[in-house]
Each structure stands twice: as structure tokens, then as C-alpha cells.
Amino acid sequence: MPQLKTPAPLSIELTSPQSVNGNRAAFQSLWLLVRMQHAHDAEGGLVRLADLRGEVSDASTLRMVVSRAFRDFKAWNIEVGWGEDTQREPRFLNAERRSQGPFWLPAAEAKRLRVLVEGRAATAEEVASFLGLRSRKRRAAEPGSPPPDAVHLQDAAFWKQLVASQQAARQGRLMTPVAPMADSSATGLPVSALESIRLAGTLAATDFQRALVTLNEAMLWRRLGDNEQARRRLQALKKQRLAHHVAGNDYLGAMECIVSAWCAYTARDLPLAQSLLSGMAEDAARGLVLRHHPDVRFEWCNLWALVCRSRALGLSADDKPAAAALAEESLQRFGEALAAAFESHSFDAAQHVAANMGMAAWLFDRVGLSDLPALAHDGHADTTRRAVQWIAFSEWLCGHTDGQGRSAWNAIYLMRIARGHCRPDEQPTLAQFRMQKPLDPAAISRLAGPLADAFDATHWPARWVDVAQARLADHQAGRRRYPGLQHCSLLFEHAWYAAHAGDLKAAEQSLGVLREALPQLVPSDRAYFTESWNDTLPAELVLESKPPRRPAARKKAVGRTAR
Structure with missing residues (x-):
């Protein structure tokens, strides 16, 4: 039985002009390859777009640099992976998502690299110097230069404004009111959620704060029913996340997916909405956020239940068994959303899903799906009473939330x-x-x-x-x-x-x-x-x-x- 051929090692010369196996190589492609090997050995494996930005490219040319690098990797006969899951085989990954990163080297490929300086093995200090890592650390340590994630006094003003926007949204003050509110003169702050979040944007001092503003603005436009504006802000958020490795990136990515699914649902594109939610649950990083972040889990379960509800109602006349299965799944997901809302201590979220559950029960009864096990009580269904009580519970929660309209x-x-x-x-x-x-x-x-x-x-x-x-x-x-x-x-x-x-x-x-x-x-x-x-x-x-x-x-x- 013939033995499998072991791939040949790659000799990478860092001294200018840079080369791979003696042949001239594009600096950006070689830099990314060496950066991935350094991450594999010392940093947990992943190289994000933010690591390229400023070193080998700016935000406007990142996609072109990545595309050129992967052409060079193919010519050098080396496999490179992308995405959060470093256990996947690169040949099975979706190439359409390659430009989003992050990038990594499989262990077998990392072993093939021989990094050289003037023909001898490069030291760790020389590799760090080539990649610009040493100067970056030195700049961060200079007196009077706080690290980028340092806490600034300005942050308090930003977070105050973000809370003001979220409170205005809970009270239904989404856009500029016709009449001034009683509290506007006392606080000196804009009274609508949209104005407040835009002011928060002027106070944002970090990449994460700026991305959080964009996400909240997208959510506001979605609630206002303006899908076009919501999608524009989602596109802006995607660019912010890809151009910067911001803290909380997994949360932002998960919420970006959920708001996109909401836009699809609002447009009554149910297959797209469900596809986006399914993809999020199957993604390694976003699925982890979904399991462990109750706010994200509430949003996902509530929207999934609404999609199932709509599909059940649409099928009820033609395929009663399929409609009944979807209706059961809808009520189950509403229950999970309610639990997640209370897990995160959010009465606002709980009142939304309680009303949705009540209306779902009543609608299912209207189309002949009243015999669902989830709707039975003591052996019989009293669907209207149950529906009213869930909606009454929602209203009761509204009345017991400070400032909730x-x-x-x-x-x-x-x-x-x-x-x-x-x-x-x-x-x-x-x-x-x-x-x-x-x-x-x-x-x-x-x-x-x-x-x-x-x-x-x-x-x-x-x-x-x-x-x-x-x-x-x-x-x-x-x-x-x-x-x-x-x-x-x-x-x-x-x-x-x-x-x-x-x-x-x-x-x-x-x-x-x-x-x-x-x-x-x-x-x-x-x-x-x-x-x-x-x-x-x-x-x-x-x-x-x-x-x-x-x-x-x-x-x-x-x-x-x-x-």
C-alpha cells in the first residue's frame, strides 16, 4: 500500500525582498501567513481583520488584500482556514464568507512553515518585529497613553445617554414627539429614542460603543417599521465589526443576525427569517451566545415562535397535521422566550412574549387548532379565557415596570x-x-x-x-x-x-x-x-x-x- 506523501516545508524569508521558497512574495500575503503561524503558536489560533487593518491595509482595501492572499496561498500549496471554528477542514468551508475572517492555520500546515531571516531560523523577537507586535506593545506601555480599552470618565455620559434612549423606546417615544415631554426641560436631553441614540453616538469613545449605537439604531428603525433604514444600519454594523475586533463582537454578531431576521419577518419573508435564525443557532460562536445570553435567547425564541405561528396559520386550511406541529412548536418557543425574559429580569421582554402567547392561542383556536396539548387544561380547552389571561398578565407587567408605557x-x-x-x-x-x-x-x-x-x-x-x-x-x-x-x-x-x-x-x-x-x-x-x-x-x-x-x-x- 503506497504511503501518503508528506507536504514539503515552506521557507519564508522575512528580510526584504520577502520570498517563499526562494520566489518573490507579496508582502501582505506573506505577512498574513506569518501572523497566522504566530497566532497558532502563541495566541490561540485566530487572526482577525482588525489585526490586518493599519498593518497591511486600511478598511477600504481589506477585501482585496484577503482575496490576493488566498490566491497566493493556493500557489504556495498551503491550506488556510477561516471562521470561528478552527476544527473545520478548510476545504469544506464556505468561500463566500472568507473575506469576513477570522483566519487560522491548521496544525499540520503550521508545522510546515520555516520562518527565516537571511537564511537562518528567525527568533521570536525578529518575528514580532516583522509583524509589528513589539512596537504595538511598546506604544501601549508608554506613560500617558492609556490602553484602547481603558475606562474614561466620558464613558459615564455615553452610558447615561444609551439608557435614556432605551427607556424612551420602552415608553413608546421612538421618534421626535409633537409635544414636549414633562421631563425634557429637567434633563436637557432629547426625549425620543432616536434622538437619544444619535446623541449617544457623538459620545461613543470606543469601537464597541460605536457598534452598540449602530445596533440600537437598527433595532429602533425595525420597531418603527422602516426596514430600509434598519438594513442600512445593519450593513454599517457589519462593516464596523469586520473592520475592528471590538469587544462583545459575538454578541453584536448574534444581534445583527436577529435584527436581520426581524426585517425579513416584517416583510413577511418567513423562509428567510427562519433561515437566518437557523444559521445563527448552527454557528459555533453565535450558537454559544444564544445558549448563554438570556437576552439573545429571548429574542431568538420569541421571533422563531412568531414565524412558526405565521406558518401554522397559513397551513391550517390545507395541512392540519403540519399546522398543528408548527403551532405546538410556536407555543413551546414562546414558553422558552418567557423563561429567558425572567432569567434576564426584563419585564419589558416578558410582557411582549406573554401577549404574543395569548394571541397565538386565540388565533390557533380560530383556525381549528384548539385541540393542541399545550392549550388543554384539566382535560378541556378554554382558549379564549387562557388567551385573555396571558394578555392581562402582559398588561399587568406593563403597569409594574417603572416608566413603562x-x-x-x-x-x-x-x-x-x-x-x-x-x-x-x-x-x-x-x-x-x-x-x-x-x-x-x-x-x-x-x-x-x-x-x-x-x-x-x-x-x-x-x-x-x-x-x-x-x-x-x-x-x-x-x-x-x-x-x-x-x-x-x-x-x-x-x-x-x-x-x-x-x-x-x-x-x-x-x-x-x-x-x-x-x-x-x-x-x-x-x-x-x-x-x-x-x-x-x-x-x-x-x-x-x-x-x-x-x-x-x-x-x-x-x-x-x-x-
Whole structure:
């Protein structure tokens, strides 16, 4: 049996002009190869893009340098790996991700390198001098030159501004309010989350702080429903992470992936959203963050559950077994998200997932998936009560979080549940429409049972039309700024309940605003409102309000909104 041929060693001459096996070599390619061997022997194996930047390239030419280096590595017959998992075989790696790094040498390849200075073996000092590592350490040790990660007094101002932005986001003040807030004069700080995070950007002193600002801005734009702006900030974040080896890089990478998946979900591209989340879970570094960082785990589980919920609802009419399996998985993931929220002591996260779980239970019941084991209680299902209690729990959490504004989603979900059993013929007359008997807030409160104290009279008037009107008034006055889907949902619920109360003029006004707001929504969400407008409102109101035309391919949907 023939023996496998051992690859020949590579002789690398560091003295100018640099060479490999006696042949002239590009300095950048040779530098990267030597840097990888040094990392393999002394630093744990990985060379990141930040190690190249400033030494052999700047941020604008990094991709070109890496591409040239790998062409040279192939010519030198040496295998080089990339990515966080140094146990993978380089021949199986995805070349499309190669330019992102980090780079490493397999052990067998590292043994082949012979680093020389004028034909003799290079010393450790000479290798460090060639790579620029010694001068870098000396600069860091000079008096009066604090290390790049040193704590500065300026950091306090940055972190204060970041907290102000996050608090404003929790209170629903996402963009510049129309009316000034009571606390603005006292603090002298911008009162909207977007303004606050941009000011935090001017105070950021480190690469990590700047990347954190970019991530938070992307998250804000996603919540505002502006996918284009969110994706621009995600692209900026990717460049920041690739150009600098910032502390917390694994966390930033994981959150970048989650926000990208949110953008896909908002655009109703469910396969892309699930693909991004799956890829994150399978990635060695990001999967580790997912397992051990409760905030990241909450975001991942909550979004995965929402994707499963949407897929289950879409399949319920054609493939009941597949829909039931997805519905079960959705409820399971919501449960894991809730546990992660409490693990991280985040009532804000917990109230979101509690409401999502309640609405999922109700929607599954609506499409004939009420016999799920997860929805059974004492041998039978009481889905509406269970749904209301989860949403009431969400509202209770809102009321017990300092500075937390009340959730518009909770009101929207409960108003839909309250009228969920009202199913008249399409385009009923006003008289037929008003004969329907939706559950009133008092009845919903009774269903909430021990959680009924979440519905105080201040935030929950006795009529649904007043519940919707109060939240719309907050939006119009600038006390809160609801993103497009929430705003449209409140407008439709107000129109429905105003019409039910006989106030067609108020209903027409809300529908007029809704018509102007609909173009900002994705097509599937527009279709939901178009169908509901044409089919569930009284004929007299439909005639006067001139609803949007139905799409050519008409397809009804159930409950497309999500948080």
C-alpha cells in the first residue's frame, strides 16, 4: 500500500525582498501567513481583520488584500482556514464568507512553515518585529497613553445617554414627539429614542460603543417599521465589526443576525427569517451566545415562535397535521422566550412574549387548532379565557415596570378577541352590524380572573371605542409614537367600534386616516385591512368611506399582526 506523501516545508524569508521558497512574495500575503503561524503558536489560533487593518491595509482595501492572499496561498500549496471554528477542514468551508475572517492555520500546515531571516531560523523577537507586535506593545506601555480599552470618565455620559434612549423606546417615544415631554426641560436631553441614540453616538469613545449605537439604531428603525433604514444600519454594523475586533463582537454578531431576521419577518419573508435564525443557532460562536445570553435567547425564541405561528396559520386550511406541529412548536418557543425574559429580569421582554402567547392561542383556536396539548387544561380547552389571561398578565407587567408605557398591542389584541365571535354576512347593513354583541371591557376583565386588576379605569374605559380613542389621542399628541402596523390597527378597531356605537362620522374619520397610512405597510398587512374593511364593516360605512380595492388574487388572512 503506497504511503501518503508528506507536504514539503515552506521557507519564508522575512528580510526584504520577502520570498517563499526562494520566489518573490507579496508582502501582505506573506505577512498574513506569518501572523497566522504566530497566532497558532502563541495566541490561540485566530487572526482577525482588525489585526490586518493599519498593518497591511486600511478598511477600504481589506477585501482585496484577503482575496490576493488566498490566491497566493493556493500557489504556495498551503491550506488556510477561516471562521470561528478552527476544527473545520478548510476545504469544506464556505468561500463566500472568507473575506469576513477570522483566519487560522491548521496544525499540520503550521508545522510546515520555516520562518527565516537571511537564511537562518528567525527568533521570536525578529518575528514580532516583522509583524509589528513589539512596537504595538511598546506604544501601549508608554506613560500617558492609556490602553484602547481603558475606562474614561466620558464613558459615564455615553452610558447615561444609551439608557435614556432605551427607556424612551420602552415608553413608546421612538421618534421626535409633537409635544414636549414633562421631563425634557429637567434633563436637557432629547426625549425620543432616536434622538437619544444619535446623541449617544457623538459620545461613543470606543469601537464597541460605536457598534452598540449602530445596533440600537437598527433595532429602533425595525420597531418603527422602516426596514430600509434598519438594513442600512445593519450593513454599517457589519462593516464596523469586520473592520475592528471590538469587544462583545459575538454578541453584536448574534444581534445583527436577529435584527436581520426581524426585517425579513416584517416583510413577511418567513423562509428567510427562519433561515437566518437557523444559521445563527448552527454557528459555533453565535450558537454559544444564544445558549448563554438570556437576552439573545429571548429574542431568538420569541421571533422563531412568531414565524412558526405565521406558518401554522397559513397551513391550517390545507395541512392540519403540519399546522398543528408548527403551532405546538410556536407555543413551546414562546414558553422558552418567557423563561429567558425572567432569567434576564426584563419585564419589558416578558410582557411582549406573554401577549404574543395569548394571541397565538386565540388565533390557533380560530383556525381549528384548539385541540393542541399545550392549550388543554384539566382535560378541556378554554382558549379564549387562557388567551385573555396571558394578555392581562402582559398588561399587568406593563403597569409594574417603572416608566413603562401601556402597550398598544394589548389593547388591539383584546379588541379583536372581543369582536372575534361576530361573524355577520359580508357587508351587513348598519342595523345588522349593530345587532352583533362583542364582549365589552367588563366581560374581558371577568375572563382575566385573578389578573383583572391589570385593567384599571384610567387606561381601560368602559367602552372599546374609548380605549382605542385614548391611544390614538396619545399618538396624535406625540405622547407616544406608534409604528405603522400598530397605528393602522388602532384606527381600524376605532372605526369598527365607533360604527357599532352608531357614530359613523367618527368611523369615517378613522378610516380616512387609515387609507392614507396603508401604503407604508407590506402587501400582506394591507390585504388584511382591505379584506376587513370591505367584508366586516356595515354597507353604509363602506359606501361612504370608499375602501381600498381588493388585490387581484384575493386571499383572506387571520390575525397577521405581531410584535
